Amino acid sequence: MTKDMTKAAIEITDLNFSIENLSILENINMTIEQGDFAGLVGPNGGGKTSLIKLILGLYKPQSGKITIFGEPVKSQRKAIGYVPQYANFNSDFPISVQDTVLQGRLGVSSCFGRYCREDKVIAQKVMQETEVFDLAQRSIQSLSGGQMQRVLVARALAAEPKIMLLDEPTANIDQRAEKDIFDIFKAINERMTILIISHDIGFVSDYINKVFCLNKTLICHDSTPVTSDTIHKLYGGHVSEVHHHH
Amino acid sequence: MLEFFNTLATQSFLQNALLGGILASIGCGLTGSFVVVNRIGYMAGGIAHSVLGGMGIAYYLGLNPFAGALIAALLAAIIIGVIKLKWQHQEDTTIGAIWAVGMAIGIIFISKSDGYNTNLMSFLFGNILIISDEQLFIMLLLDIITIIFVAAFYKQLVAISFDIEFAIVRGINVNLFYLLLLCLIAITVVLLIQVVGLILVIALLTLPAAIAKQYVHSIGMMMLLASVLGMIFTSTGLFISYEPDLPAGATIILVAGLAYFISSLAKSFIRFK
Incomplete structure (x- = not known):
């Protein structure tokens, strides 16, 4: 499945989105090229998750267009890996790490009925990549936040996607684990496009090549340098700058 | 105590009762596991109770009440499912x-x-002691349908129960599978009505699965353990109720409830020790 390199991985044109007459996103235009490691930052309630869900086709826009590799979203779902917010997660569910990761094979596997050998080989490969292979038979109920996060990344990778969409993948883990997981993303970025939601501009800026600041509409994009003025526009003042050293 | 086993050896009504309990347990283990992990006990309750409408109409018309029950259960499942999927806000009231x-x-x-x-x-509280051969055959048929369906779509059913948004992204027709799951619940409810009656169905549908969930970490194992537990509860309840002539359905539920209580207590004791 080789993609035409001239097509943008994700292209959003004049997008507007509202839920029950409450405007969530206005006039969004953004392009993510193939191979990008893009960050989407902004305050809570600024529409970051809604934008991701629009790209995934989970929500329908009021107006505007989203294309994945130049095609409509629904036809390109196989190309997308999705890591949802850990906070919304049913961690009480009786399922092993391996069976969770195998779910990533749904819709892309060529096997009917149970998961087959090919699925398992791919699941093992991605579990090794995200360093959860040793936990394969463990129940997800017994995992720490950082471990669970990597399992969810492995599940998304199991679909062998061309684009990864990650919603706050480091919200529940400590800083050291955060760096480890970003190093995994860096390696993944060698072979696919990444769009990541983060609350932490300073941290992601060490890794990403493109940033989009979102608060209902795009405040900054592409390689606009992020100044304190932009941050003010984004968060509406009262933000103290914290410098990160990694 | 011996009287139970003597009767069991010679009388077909008690053999049918025991067999009915076992057949019902298979359905309750398979479907009950999905009811528990999806936390849709209330929905299953709505399906179970509305079944009385179908049974009553069929009975009035001189037809088999269980045919009426099956039709009413499937109808209620589809109505509740569509409401859940389309108008989530009214879900509670509508059910x-x-x-x-x-x-x-x-x-x-x-x-x-x-x-x-x-x-x-007997509709409300069941009458396990009057299960006919024909009813056993119908129960077996419903079990087979349930087993085939769950075996064929196990991974899809687990996926929609675990993380419905991820299942959509992976291209699963979640609305279809959700409705099919509710229809599966409807079938199981009808299976269980003869054994414990429609009021107590929810207990037998959820308690064995809820106990099983405390000890295993896959839905498949949960189904297996819940089915075995269901068989133990129905057989034990039948045995205990027989000599003092207690209502069998209610006794079965008390056995299941007691087991759930003890298991939860033991589990939390181990965790906090």
């Missing part, structure tokens, strides 16, 4: 309405038929 309206229809039709009390009681 309550379907629950009560179904029962009201049933009571009106049964009251206009002969043998009002006996029949109403």
Whole structure:
């Protein structure tokens, strides 16, 4: 499945989105090229998750267009890996790490009925990549936040996607684990496009090549340098700058 | 105590009762596991209770009440499912309405038929001691349908239960599978009605699966353990109730409830030790 390199991985044109007459996103235009490691930052309630869900086709826009590799979203779902917010997660569910990761094979596997050998080989490969292979038979109920996060990344990778969409993948883990997981993303970025939601501009800026600041509409994009003025526009003042050293 | 086993060896009604309990347990283990992990006990309750409407109408018309039950259960499952998927805000109220309206229809039709009390009681609380060979055959058939469906779509059913958004992204037709899951619940409810009656169905549907969930970490193992537990509860309940002539359905539920209580207590004791 080789993609035409001239097509943008994700292209959003004049997008507007509202839920029950409450405007969530206005006039969004953004392009993510193939191979990008893009960050989407902004305050809570600024529409970051809604934008991701629009790209995934989970929500329908009021107006505007989203294309994945130049095609409509629904036809390109196989190309997308999705890591949802850990906070919304049913961690009480009786399922092993391996069976969770195998779910990533749904819709892309060529096997009917149970998961087959090919699925398992791919699941093992991605579990090794995200360093959860040793936990394969463990129940997800017994995992720490950082471990669970990597399992969810492995599940998304199991679909062998061309684009990864990650919603706050480091919200529940400590800083050291955060760096480890970003190093995994860096390696993944060698072979696919990444769009990541983060609350932490300073941290992601060490890794990403493109940033989009979102608060209902795009405040900054592409390689606009992020100044304190932009941050003010984004968060509406009262933000103290914290410098990160990694 | 010996009397139970003597009767079991010689009388087909008790053999049928035991076999009925075992067949019902298979369905309750498979479907109950999905009810528990999806936390849709209330929805299953709505389906179970509205079944009385179908049973009452069928009974009034002189047809087999279980045919009526199956039709009513499937109808209620589809209505509740569509409401859940399309108008989530009204879910709670609508289920309550379907629950009560179904029962009201049933009571009106049964009251206009002969043998009002006996029949109403056996629909509501079950009568495991009068399961016929024909009913056993129907139960076996419903079990087979359930097993085939769960075996064929196990991974899809687990996926929609675990993380419905991820399942959509992976291209699963979640609406279809959700409705099919509710229809599966409807079938199981009908399976269980003869054993414990429609009021107590929810307990047998959820308690064995809820106990199983405390000890395993896959839905498959949960189904297996829940089915075995269901068989133990129905057989034990039948055995305990037989000599003092207690209602079997209620005794079965008490056994299951006690086991759930002990298991939860033991589990939390181990965790906090």
